[in-house]
Amino acid sequence: MLRGLGKLTWLELKIFLREPLGVFGSVVIPVLLFTVLGRTLRSSGPPGAGSSVDVDVPIFGAILIALNAVLSLVTIIAIYREGGILKRLRATPLRPHVILTAHVLVKLLMTAVTLAATYLVGVRYSLIHGDVRMGAFALALLFVTVTILSMGFLIASVVPTARFAQPVGSLLLYPMIAVSGLFVPLHSLPPVLRFLGRLLPLSYAVSLLKGIWQGHPWSAHLTDMLALVVIFLVCTSLSSRLFRWS
Numbered sequence: 001m002l003r004g005l006g007k008l009t010w011l012e013l014k015i016f017l018r019e020p021l022g023v024f025g026s027v028v029i030p031v032l033l034f035t036v037l038g039r040t041l042r043s044s045g046p047p048g049a050g051s052s053v054d055v056d057v058p059i060f061g062a063i064l065i066a067l068n069a070v071l072s073l074v075t076i077i078a079i080y081r082e083g084g085i086l087k088r089l090r091a092t093p094l095r096p097h098v099i100l101t102a103h104v105l106v107k108l109l110m111t112a113v114t115l116a117a118t119y120l121v122g123v124r125y126s127l128i129h130g131d132v133r134m135g136a137f138a139l140a141l142l143f144v145t146v147t148i149l150s151m152g153f154l155i156a157s158v159v160p161t162a163r164f165a166q167p168v169g170s171l172l173l174y175p176m177i178a179v180s181g182l183f184v185p186l187h188s189l190p191p192v193l194r195f196l197g198r199l200l201p202l203s204y205a206v207s208l209l210k211g212i213w214q215g216h217p218w219s220a221h222l223t224d225m226l227a228l229v230v231i232f233l234v235c236t237s238l239s240s241r242l243f244r245w246s
Contacts, residue, residue, distance in 0.1 A: 004094050008102040016076075016106055026068050027114045034061035034118050038127040056183060058118075058128060059209050062137075063177065063202065065114045066145040069107040070152035071169045076103065077156035078165035087246040096245075104149055111145050112138065132213060140212040144205040147228040148173075150235035151201065157242040176202040201231045 016022055038057040080086045089099050115138055122128030155172060159165045179189060179197035186197050197203045208224040218225070 005098050005102060005105075008094065008099065009105045012102050012106045013109065016072075016110070022072060026072050026110050027117065030061060030064045030068055030114055031117050031121055033064060034058075035121050035125060035127070037061075038122065039125060058122065058132075058213060059206060060177075060182060061118050061122075062115070062141050062144075062209055063180070063182065063206065065111055065118065066141065066148050066205070067173050068114075069111050069145055070148050070173060071166060072110075073103055073107050073149060073152045074156045074159065074169040075162065075165045077153070078159050078162040081156075081244065081246065082162045084246065090245045100153070104146070107149060108142055108145060111142065115141060133215060136218075137209070137212050140208055143225070144209060144228065147201055147205070147232045147235075150232045150239065153239040153243065154235045157239050157244065176200050179203065180206045182206045201228060204228050204231075 034057065037060065077086070080089075086099075090096065119128060119134060151173070152169070155169050156165070159168050178184075179186075179193050179200065180202035181197060186194050186203060189197060204224040204227040208221045208228070211221045211224075212218070
């Protein structure tokens with residue numbers, strides 16, 4: 001099973017890298033937006049480690065990386081389904097979870113590459129300070145990405161065609177940033193939006209990423225991690241029931 005997973009993951013990675021627009025959207029755009037936003041806010045905001053600029057901009061970049069990975073996954077699954085590729089893969093000896101795990105591994109790998117590029121650019125332009133625990137932060141981002149990928153699979157399970165995959169995914173995922181507590185604290189939002197924010201995974205993702213970025217121990221964010229695990233289990237369960245191979 002591991003050999004088949006490795007071969008399929010390598011194949012999916014090569015297919016992904018052959019599509020320049022996919023690589024540009026998943027890797028280059030998040031790094032560019034992070035750089036432009038960071039330098040703009042840095043020139044107008046208070047400098048120094050610990051300021052809102054130093055925390056919010058990197059977290060926004062990390063969330064953008066995760067969301068782009070999910071949108072890419074939704075689009076690819078929809079294209080594969082519409083083109084009959086999923087149906088043909090389903091007929092191979094590989095088990096269904098192996099086929100889908102290969103897509104997840106590719107997205108996690110590209111997430112790691114994008115995070116590394118973002119870190120190097122951030123250090124180059126003094127948008128990231130050297131005292132950040134990047135190892136712990138990278139693990140937190142991968143954990144968050146896996147959770148949001150489960151939402152991506154749920155969206156991909158019900159999205160009708162490849163043409164609607166990207167717009168539907170964007171419409172469902174990007175508005176979550178507004179109620180995630182990233183730029184506006186949850187307690188400052190109106191009651192309805194505050195309640196909505198606590199139901200959506202991005203608020204817990206932002207809380208976890210902010211805490212790890214600022215050096216908090218993992219134990220200080222057990223509630224965030226538990227909420228993300230519950231969301232992952234719910235989305236995975238629903239996806240297994242609703243996912244269509246053709």
